[in-house]
Amino acid sequence: MRIVCIGGGPAGLYFGLLMKRRHPDHEVTVIERNRPYDTFGWGVVFSDQTLGNLRAADPKSAAQILDAFNHWDDIEIHFRGRTVRSSGHGFCGIGRKRLLNILQARCEELGVKLVFESQASDDDVRDADLIIASDGLNSAIRQKYAATYQPDIDQRDCRFVWLGTHRLFDAFTFAFEETEWGWFQAHAYRFDEHTSTFIVETPEHVWRAAGLDTMSKEDSIAFCERLFAKYLDGHALMSNAGHLRGSSQWIRFPRVVNREWVHWKPRADGGSTPVVLMGDAAHTAHFSIGSGTKLALEDAIELANSLDAHPDDLRAALEHYTSVRSIDVLRIQNAARNSTEWFEHVDRYASFEPEQFAYSLLTRSQRISHENLRERDAAYLSGYEAWLAAKTGASESARPVPPMFTPFTLRGITLKNRVVVSPMAQYSAFDGVPGDYHLMHLGARAMGGAALVMTEMTCVSPHARITPACPGLYTREQQDAWRRIVDFVHAQSDAKIGLQIGHSGAKGSTRVAWEGIDQPLDDGNWPLVSASPQQYLRGVSQWSHEATEAELREIEAQFVRSTQMAAEAGFDWLELHCAHGYLLSSFLSPLTNQRTDQYGGSFENRLRYPLQVFAAIRAVWPQDRPISVRISAHDWVEGGNTPDDAVEIARAFKAAGADLIDVSSGQVSKDEKPVYGRMFQTPFADRIRNEVHIPTIAVGAISEADHVNSIIAAGRADLCAIARPHLANPSWTLNEAARIGYLDVAWPPQYRSAKTQLERNIERERAQASAAAGLSPLERAQRAEGTV
Secondary structure, X not given: OEEEEEOOOHHHHHHHHXXXXXXXXXEEEEEOOOOOOOOOXXXXXXXXXXXXXXXXXXXXXXXXXXHHOEXXXXXXXXXXXXEEEEOOOOEEEEEHHHHHHHHHHHHHHHOXXXXXXXXXXXXXXXXXXXXXXXXXXXXXXXXXXXXXXXXXXXXXXXXXXEEEEOOOOOOEEXXXXXXXXXXXXXXXXXXXXXXXXXXXXXXXXXXXXXXXXXXXXXXXXXXHHHHOHHHHOOOOEEOOOOOOOHHHHOEEEEEEEEOOOEEEEEOOOOOEEEEXXXXXXXXXXXXXXXXXXXXXXXXXHHHHHHHHHOOOOHHHHHHHHHHHHHHHHHHHHHHHHHXXXXXXXXXXXXXXXXXXXXXXXXXXXXXXXXXXXHHHOHHHHXXXXXXXXXXXXXXXXXXXXXXXXXXXXXXXXXXXXXXXXXXXXXXXXXXXXXXXXXXXXXXXXXXXXXXXXXXXXXXXXXXXXXXXXXXXXXXXXXXXXXXXXXXXXXXXXXXXXXXXXXXXXXXXXXXXXHHOOOXXXXXXXXXXXXOOOOOOOOOOOOOOEEOOHHHHHHHHHHHHHHHHHHHHHOOOEEEEEEOOOOHHHHHHOOOOOOOOOOOOOOHHHHHHHHHHXXXXXXXXXXXXOOEEEEEEOOOOOOOOOOHHHHHHHXXXXXXXXXXXXXXXXXXXXXXXXXXXXXXXXXXXXXXXXXXXXXXXXXXXXXOOHHHHHHHHHOOOOXXXXXXXXXXXXXXXXXXXXXXXXXXXXXXXXXXXXXXHHHHHXXXXXXXXHHHHOOOXXXXXXXXXXXXX
């Protein structure tokens, strides 16, 4: 096979040497536009895991790279005059030039042909069987065949400059400095015996306000030296981007995604030659998670593996390569997106105390979790847990209280922990009356350890129900049935119970879920009302009509009546449902509100009716009990509400007297295209909490104590609503406490004998797993105590 790599960066060089090492008879050429040993930038970072991949792929070059690495375990964070240090992170730094030199020399040793100072394009390549487009971030080949690759390039908000210094840092260092214009941060790490990388970053508006857009290169470097002088110990900052002048050395990071990675280029003989994207030409991941070079090298490894796995079918090999790598890259890019957004919005977390600021930074990508931090540095995490427990007023115990089990108070209600049983439709009421099923369902979960048990959406009138089997609170019979459930929860547990009230709007008059979710009833339908006429399922659902002013006054009165009845029934908490396309949500979203009166059009007008209903129920709800509001923070449809809108919606409800925002997303339109993933809605709760400064509930794909601990400890939300795991296990909270080894949690007296057995079984499983991993009895005991 004849292979040509256009671009002599890490991707092209590494793929070239791998293919030549495995197949000496292949003709492999790498073409690079720069001179042999030219490069820009300073050091690059790998994790220990990446080094393992390199050792498996080519032990010789891996050994040379490892010899040139500077290894460290610590991360040091400087914020508001304090330093927080955490260990066990396992990173390596190497000079970019040194890395390229090692790869170049290894290519030459193996017989790869290296061509330098050549500005080649794919048109200059003759008779190649495979062309690798590894021509970097600004890939000319990607641009040339953009119709095939369909690139999506997102220029991120921060400006950064990549500098060097002879100040040798002994940890991966993050330094934050507040100026009159805003926040600047430095990312610094040592990569050889003489030099450290020193990246300075700040949001675009801060960069411009500070005048850096008009400064010369020398003046901007001097600016950075003054700003970070306390960390440089008298050392200068240096630039090796000699070809750049003035503000052009400050760049914005482009996030690159390509829908396709292979272009098949027609040949004169009727065949076609694949042109395959690799490295930065195919994708980028923000430097704050140190993965650009890692991704490039792992692209090379996977493509070489795929070609070997399909030696006689090039198309199958390339399909395998793109399917495997696109998934791996997506995971990294999702983490990088979270990390990038954190650094773009340092001001969002500037009110945190240094302890929580540092924890938030360490876990910003959501790849490092609470328990993962414990594995890396148990002493650090134990100290942080103790600090957080003391701050929240948790009772003292033999070991620090996990964040999940710290108390939380709103108005006159104190929750014993941070777990909420999320509202979940059960479709089991008769004429809107909750029965024994609801007593069992809600009562079991209240006894299962959660701090707050929320009812499913409970409707304010018969026509407000989603299905005929949904509960309501508009008759005395319903109120008495709810009071029975509330009394049981209060008598048999120390949990609180909340009522979520709402109106289905255009999504009503449907069958129960297991008979066809969102499908209209076969008969017995009732008229539907919403902000504007709509059909939730096109061609299937009933059409709703636009609510008249008289209907809106009547519906507002129904919400007030249900609120008063809820207070009389003894509920501890009230939540107003303004999400998921139901009636109040239909006013908020421009997708469903086409009104031309005072309730439609502008953002302020769309807010008017939901705020009007909220003010009416707040006026009659007891002042010592909280009211939360559930919103859809993202419609996931172009032209719909975005997270920016959600912040303003939350701000408006806070001003109206809301105590907390329950942050969900979607279900407003069937055209939605949500991006799912672990804790995928938590960033919305994080943003609202820390920009609007109102408590939030995080929801969505939160399924482990580790998730809850991470979210609460990082200040991303104040409570976590758990849905499906609670359907599978009513005692989810108690089980998770045992699973993470937190034993100071109260069980119902009837179940206490099961508590000790469960804890013994889990400890036995841990011991067996530790033995299998080769740990000594002492190490197993230390791990159980959290001392290692």
